[in-house]
Amino acid sequence: MLVNMRELLADAMDGNYAVGSFSVANMEMVLGVLKAAEELKAPVILQIAEVRLKQSPLEVIGPLMVAAAENASTPVAVHFDHGKTLEKITQALDIGFTSVMFDGSHLPLEENIEFTKRVISVADEYDAAVEAEIGCVGGSEDGSEDIAINCTKTEDAVRFESETQVDALAIAIGNAHGNYKSTPNLRFDILEDVEKNTDVALVLHGGTGITPEDFVRCSHTGIKKINIATATFDSVEKTVSSWYNDGKIKGYYDLQAAEVEGAYQNAKKHILIFGSDNKA
Numbered sequence: 669m670l671v672n673m674r675e676l677l678a679d680a681m682d683g684n685y686a687v688g689s690f691s692v693a694n695m696e697m698v699l700g701v702l703k704a705a706e707e708l709k710a711p712v713i714l715q716i717a718e719v720r721l722k723q724s725p726l727e728v729i730g731p732l733m734v735a736a737a738e739n740a741s742t743p744v745a746v747h748f749d750h751g752k753t754l755e756k757i758t759q760a761l762d763i764g765f766t767s768v769m770f771d772g773s774h775l776p777l778e779e780n781i782e783f784t785k786r787v788i789s790v791a792d793e794y795d796a797a798v799e800a801e802i803g804c805v806g807g808s809e810d811g812s813e814d815i816a817i818n819c820t821k822t823e824d825a826v827r828f829e830s831e832t833q834v835d836a837l838a839i840a841i842g843n844a845h846g847n848y849k850s851t852p853n854l855r856f857d858i859l860e861d862v863e864k865n866t867d868v869a870l871v872l873h874g875g876t877g878i879t880p881e882d883f884v885r886c887s888h889t890g891i892k893k894i895n896i897a898t899a900t901f902d903s904v905e906k907t908v909s910s911w912y913n914d915g916k917i918k919g920y921y922d923l924q925a926a927e928v929e930g931a932y933q934n935a936k937k938h939i940l941i942f943g944s945d946n947k948a
């Protein structure tokens with residue numbers, strides 16, 4: 669069923685686990701993620717980032733994501749990831765997304781706070797949740813920019829929370845989008861300090877390549893939403909390629925099944941690590 673992301677994050681706080689937020693680019697990925705969620709009785713978030721709309725137009729994939737969530741047997745929030753413009757954020761809300769992110773991490777804190785408050789007032793009209801970001805997560809959602817990591821400062825998180833009352837806050841603790849060149853060294857000292865001084869649900873971007881041990885530690889240290897994108901795309905591509913190599917693809921529908929399988933296996937693996945299985 670389609671739910672507000674706020675509910676999922678509140679339950680994750682009570683249950684001391686994190687909810688997987690999986691980026692999708694087509695119907696097969698949506699079906700694969702939801703198959704894993706239903707099988708494991710896990711709440712999940714389906715998301716798409718604004719930079720990805722050139723491949724998957726919002727007016728086409730958005731209604732598909734919402735319909736799939738409505739028809740799922742587990743709670744599913746539909747989230748607009750890394751919103752850059754009020755125009756696209758509003759379009760996502762009109763389509764029925766139950767959560768939107770405004771990414772003002774590149775702005776001075778003051779402006780990030782002001783714009784986030786504007787987004788919250790728009791989202792309030794739809795009773796949708798809002799995620800914001802402070803500090804800079806490395807890389808970019810589509811690999812087109814080499815954004816340097818700039819870790820979040822606790823005092824900024826405290827101020828941001830008190831001035832915006834945002835539902836979820838993405839922080840930078842050494843994490844980056846895309847595949848890491850070497851295993852990331854997450855700054856748990858910063859995460860612990862932010863968690864101690866705030867009440868907001870924290871979000872970890874750049875999930876691909878983070879070790880299971882670090883995921884578990886994050887999920888017990890205030891991180892309630894973990895974003896996974898590249899790992900899904902890689903898993904889909906690798907599954908298709910191995911099914912071709914094994915002679916398992918004899919026609920289009922086998923190709924489609926391989927895509928669903930790749931997304932399913934990746935979501936299943938992460939749900940089990942995040943501890944969100946049997947929480948629906």
Ligand code: 13P
Nearest residue numbers: 846873874876895897898
């Ligand atoms: P990855 O591509 O590293 O998994 O990052 C996903 C993400 O943070 C989407 O916002």
